[in-house]
Amino acid sequence: MKESALILVFACFFSITNALWPIPRHLQSGSTALTLANEFRIDTSSIHGVPQDLYDAVGRTMTVLKHDHMQRLVVGRGPGDDVDLGRAQRLKRLALEIISNTNHNRSMNEGDGNRVMVNPLVIHHDHLLENTENDIDSGGTPYGFPHCEIYEHDGQLHKCNHLQSIAANTALPAEERDESYTLTVPSDGSEARLRANTTLGLLRGLTTFSQMWYTWDNWTYTVEAPFEILDEPYYKWRGLLLDTARNFFPIGDIKRTISAMELTKMNIFHWHIVDSQSFPLNLPDFPELVAKGAYSSSKQYSTKDLDDVISFAAARGVDVMLEIDTPGHTAAIHHSHPEYIACFEKTPWTTYANEPPAGQLRLTEPTVVNFTQRLFSSTIKHTPGKYFSTGGDEINRRCYEEDPVVNKTLTESGKTFEQALATFTNRTHEVLVKAGKKPVVWQEMVLDHGDLGLHKDTVVLVWISSADAKAVVEKGFKIVHAPSDYFYLDCGHGAWVGAFPDGNSWCDPFKTWQKAYSFDPLANLTTTQSTLVLGGQQLLWAEQSDPFTLDSTLWPRAAASAELFWTGPTHPNGQKPNVKEALPRLHDLRGRMVQRGIQAVALQPEYCALRPHACDLV
């Protein structure tokens, strides 16, 4: 049987292509030249009810195939000397298919074999949700669904759901998104095939396909055909945080960042949209917050901007998670609601906050709880995704201890600060849970204030140190790795606070891509605890960043975690990820980013980029 043979082959190959990032979980490639025919097309005709965002993804793929003028990173930059592209086979068609187990009699006639091809991926680790037959009939799961109106099963007619859009798949909880796909590109010019359970899986496969091709003269070609790929992410959360409050980023920059996330198959954009320094979020229910809290009238995000970014991202398989950090990091609310904020701009700021200006929500006050509830409600109306971060980091006790309002209420109620914080947190998280959202918090909410009674579905971001992950999972929470000692992209540029001539970055040194790439998501965790690891994300806090430096600060560094959390601990060559193998591929990714308008920084002299391993330390 064809599929069994394929599985056998996958078990014994070790060659690695230089082109793909993240490298697929299972990959076989050859050494045959293949060109794209002029009439090459991506064919969705076997899929019924193609959603618009899949059509758009196909269109984008065709565009980059045409416009990526990506020459191979070899001396001379092209194969003209040693490969006769004119004699190579030409690929005319990439056929897209949605695999459905309940759809035996439709255009795809391989039958159950399609499942066999995908399932081996699913069973390789135990924390991914398996596609079971039960899922197929449950009607509520939006992945793996038949692209039909009515289908026959067990002798009865069933009504099908429509094929879910990429955006709909992206709005699911991370654990429930199915991003798996298979991709075969024969070397003989016969049809290439991309198959997936979901449109989101097809998107991931299209991205892989788009990374296979180089340009020389008028050729679009590979020299590594055939390709056989079985792929799906090892971890379900592959995120990137951007802070738009310390310094503002126009939505063009955010959308470009999301495009780069799509290219690296990242799937959660953690938007730290407001903070003590500025409040650029323009909510119709709270016009005063932005009017007084934004840096200027041009440095704001309207709900139209939000919708624009979110829909742009969703179509690219990227879920946007907003963060409104509370009760700390809220000084900017003072400008419109001074009565809600304790210790505003109190000096010395070092006593009352981790960063200037000081200022925290008076969390003891019912009016503040109510305000925060309404603020969250108002915000999540605009976010189709399941996650919303309420922050909770770096709460300054002294700020509250010296605040007369908070003190009075605590004294009168006989409550401790921790009890007040628990009440504030639970009351404000209620709003999220009732709306079907999962609260996301920074690690202090679990480790620093006793048991706050957080909802069991709360996701915890581990940031202070990678060593803190274990303590959080021991409390039973799902975690996302965001450790400052590996993943903070802002470190290493000296102190940004003033009058500190010898100051270094608090999280020195600079976090290289190699450092991020060496992170072990399961370090010190038991097997059971490992199931609580959702994934990880790199982060850019913007004290020393701005739109000019955005791309080069993020890319290609953030691609390190993208591969780490997609491909997981075992690469298709059977080995662990290592920086020596990865570097040539990362040069390639950087080159492709540049082709697509992302100003990713050069990692080495071009001399080295053109000569894999010539500049390795030996």
Added chain:
Amino acid sequence: MKESALILVFACFFSITNALWPIPRHLQSGSTALTLANEFRIDTSSIHGVPQDLYDAVGRTMTVLKHDHMQRLVVGRGPGDDVDLGRAQRLKRLALEIISNTNHNRSMNEGDGNRVMVNPLVIHHDHLLENTENDIDSGGTPYGFPHCEIYEHDGQLHKCNHLQSIAANTALPAEERDESYTLTVPSDGSEARLRANTTLGLLRGLTTFSQMWYTWDNWTYTVEAPFEILDEPYYKWRGLLLDTARNFFPIGDIKRTISAMELTKMNIFHWHIVDSQSFPLNLPDFPELVAKGAYSSSKQYSTKDLDDVISFAAARGVDVMLEIDTPGHTAAIHHSHPEYIACFEKTPWTTYANEPPAGQLRLTEPTVVNFTQRLFSSTIKHTPGKYFSTGGDEINRRCYEEDPVVNKTLTESGKTFEQALATFTNRTHEVLVKAGKKPVVWQEMVLDHGDLGLHKDTVVLVWISSADAKAVVEKGFKIVHAPSDYFYLDCGHGAWVGAFPDGNSWCDPFKTWQKAYSFDPLANLTTTQSTLVLGGQQLLWAEQSDPFTLDSTLWPRAAASAELFWTGPTHPNGQKPNVKEALPRLHDLRGRMVQRGIQAVALQPEYCALRPHACDLV
């Protein structure tokens, strides 16, 4: 007398404007609003024989006055609330004047007072060349010259030189350039005056003038009139090195960098144009070098490009110094002349070079000496400036010890390596000296190989450590500070060599602007030795840089040394330079760079930039 009064005033003021960088040596400003009138113009009518590049500088100044939409860095970004700009006086005219002692009867009728105004600057330190009466009559000095055809002096008629262009001034040896100027901007709307001995001095004053103004609504205004400025650089060499061999930079990027240098009054662009990784310099006499040594046909600098950059720079008071590093850092020559290069790409590279690929000129061979002489001759034909760097850093002994050709010649001649290096250096430097150039070398040529008999005018770049400066001046050479421990802009981004997962940058940590700003050019030097300090420069080696990161890597950091070496150890407030005072002005400079298309990075959250000292460490 007016001038005497002015000097008195200069001795006792302490207020500092937030707008100027580098801050003038002597500066008084007020707190009166003044706007530019719609009909504002810069008037050169008192100057006879205005060279085209001064006209162009006036035109550029008018352009930036119109197009810098630079709002004040205050909360609200404008003075609308507290200053009635409509009622402010309007400045209609900035008059430019060339001061000439021998020109008593011409349009400027203040007589010798003009000299009095400038001379106090000159005598503040002893290593600047003084303008003496003798200079005036010497005929050969191109600064301070009368703008006339014939003038009367001591009862006789003398023929005047024509007024020298900015470019001609810039091509002088650094010590001989006169960049001094005075600038007065009254608050009552009466004529502002910019006076200098040279067109180069006028250019510096125009730059200062252009930094004084902000935009609000339709106003171009200052709130700090009147201004009284006496200014000239404390050090004559304020440089910036860019390496275009590890990674290539198109000339547009180089010209933008030079524009930023003009804005900060830097005056030497040290162009490390070729190296072992690539040879992008296209010399008509050596077409093979670039044909084989450039990364690609699009990554080359033609002599037309050179002329373009050099004339662009010269018109902006920036002298371009090319560097062709020899005998090391020359592996790229192998591609066209394998017979000239020892140990090409020999592995492990760590044994034979500081960076891959290994490869050094076979300095013992007469053909190589001849080649290098011709290479230098061919290059300096295109550089009007007085400086040319022959490098001389990081010579690898092992490379030569294992090279059969070099060994054979040494053995047959009975010479040591040091003797061969001395011969090579003197023979190749001869070409420069005969052509009126001053050789420039890295510190090893003085400290590491015994006495090589360098020409007394050789300028030495101290780079390995700031502590090495003393050893070099003790040998009697003029130095330029370029210490890696203060001024290397590439440090701190991790190792760029491959397969080195935990590698840090060799010159960790990142060199902040504060670090550069804290440098003491005269540390450990005697008064006599101090006269050998020409100045200093920050440096960008491009292993991990590219056009995308150029601006944000350079700016505003490199402005630190620009001010350090322009303003010197005593600021107009009588104090030493300090980062607390400097930061708000540096924010301002960064903002102005952004207005002019230079993507200088944000140093702090905008919250801090708008509130001087709110984010200082306290």
